[in-house]
Amino acid sequence: MTMRAMLMPSFGGPDVFECREVPMPRCAPDQMRVRVHACGVCGHDLLNRAGHFPHTRLPAVMGHEIAGTVEEAGPLVTRFAPGDRVAMIQRMPCGVCALCRSGRENLCTSGPGFYGEDVSGGYGSHVLATERNAVKLPDSIPLEIACTLSCAIGTGFHALRRAQLTLGDSVVITGASGGVGIHTVKLARLLGLRAIAISSSPDKVERLRAAGAAEVVVAPDFQFHKEVKELTGGLGADAIIEIAGRPTFASSTRALRAAGRMVIVGNVDPGSVALNPAMAILREMDFVGSAHATVADLQKVIALVERGEIAPEIAGVLPVEDAAEAHRRMEARGTSGRMVLLHGGGG
Incomplete structure (x- = not known):
């Protein structure tokens, strides 16, 4: 079983991305498979693509600003079900280390890791998530907006x-x-x-x-x-x-x-x-x-957006196949706000 992804086979310029069929991620018993609707493009992505994070596992599917819909849930998942709309923090933590237990799961180094570097990210049509890094979204927040909440x-x-x-x-x-x-x-x-x-x-x-x-x-x-x-x-x-x-x-x-x-x-x-x-x-x-965001941070940001207290700034929306163009626009420093990539029209 495969999925479509914008694969980064090696470090390089914006044109390094290739649209490929890659293996579909499989859920462990405590994991969910999420169909990605939208993924934000972060300056971190540009640095990663250029080779500044050599620990990234190549070939890589980048993207850590992810929103989508739960497609499958393992038998140990109790708080989410297929059809739930979710956003995730940038990292998949272990949930049991001292950092995770103290509410600092953003710093965990014992779990699967960071989307786009250690595990497959949102430039692919599907990602894995857990109850420890996903948050349910209200219907009032479109997924192309929701992908900006955890990072941007x-x-x-x-x-x-x-x-x-x-x-x-x-x-x-x-x-x-x-x-x-x-x-x-x-x-x-x-x-x-x-x-x-x-x-x-x-x-x-x-x-x-x-x-x-x-x-x-x-x-x-x-x-x-x-x-x-x-x-x-x-x-x-x-x-x-x-x-x-x-x-x-x-x-x-x-x-x-x-x-x-x-x-x-x-x-x-x-x-x-x-x-x-x-x-x-x-x-x-x-x-x-200050590293990324915690689940508690994401929950509070979702509440702020739902109440209309802060409006996300979207610089542009492109299909995921145009990831290279999104990177070029950001490198030209002509954008203000967040570029967003959509899979199949978003949600």
Whole structure:
């Protein structure tokens, strides 16, 4: 039994994808097989395709932003049934390790793993899921929207929780016009925070303001700390949500106030960054990582979307066979929001 997938046989450019028939995933007793309707395209996918995650098992079927319908459920599955509409977090956790038992299943390394790297992902017509990483969806949320909830929105939701901010605090968001960035801006406004969005292009200013940015700093050279200091009365921001990573890291550290917190979410240019320990020591800066989203995060994001408190930003919708075109559009940095790939028209 086979399924259709956009296979990545090797690392390379956008044209590396091949539409192939590959083996259909088989359910273990505690697993479900989900027919994928929609899959978001993340900047993480571009890095993976380019070979920055050499642990990826090739040939690979990428895609970790998945929404679909349960097609088959193993005998140990009790909370889901065929026909249920679901979205999944980015990883299939084990459910029994200390991290999973403490509600941090996003960090589990004992389970099947990350979609698109360790296990077959949403660029294929079917994926496996479990009760430990899937969440039921209300009928009011279309599947082409639902696929954005765990990563494009959930990642920012998780990062803002890690930032530990309070009402009225200022937060700088780098990479603000990307899929994660623009939703983090929206969430910051929803939480009563003062969002300062960083963008490299003046073309995206109005969209960021519409998303809820109190201020937008255009920094094509990735230097924005002086403007942030001016906007915050010389103090610096209470927190930085660092989505871009290495290109903006140096300016982000200088834009952070004493006793501020940087939450490191992404790194679009993989590699090391320089940090002067004296700056971190003398100003008592906190640096924390933030990885993906938990099931609890996804449940809360679904509730926010269902109530109309946040609207997902879709940059474009293409059939999954056009995965290469979606990657090209994102690499050209002309999109704002999330690109979505549909299988057979979506749902």
